[in-house]
Amino acid sequence: QSDIYAMGATLFFMLTGIEPEAISSSSPRSVNQSLSESLDSIVKRLTEPELSLRYQNCSDVKGDLVRLVETGI
Secondary structure (H helix, E strand, C coil): CHHHHHHHHHHHHHHHCCCCCCCCCCCHHHCCCCCCHHHHHHHHHHCCCCCCCCCCCHHHHHHHHHHHHHHCC
16 A cells, blocks of 8 residues: 555655655645646545545556546546
8 A cells, every 4th residue: 555655655756756745645736737637536545545545556546547547538
């Protein structure tokens, strides 16, 4: 689970240029309005402090990212 959180924190930084707040769900769209709500939702779920609400594995993350790329949303 910590690797999944770290992936979200890294993605947040890549999208915004700002370090995310520790132990909080990070919304890159709050910093960069040009980002899609779908991408924002993925990052927020990656950085969700509550483990039961965070992605459970990288396959689920990959699936959502592939759908995002395929739909362009």
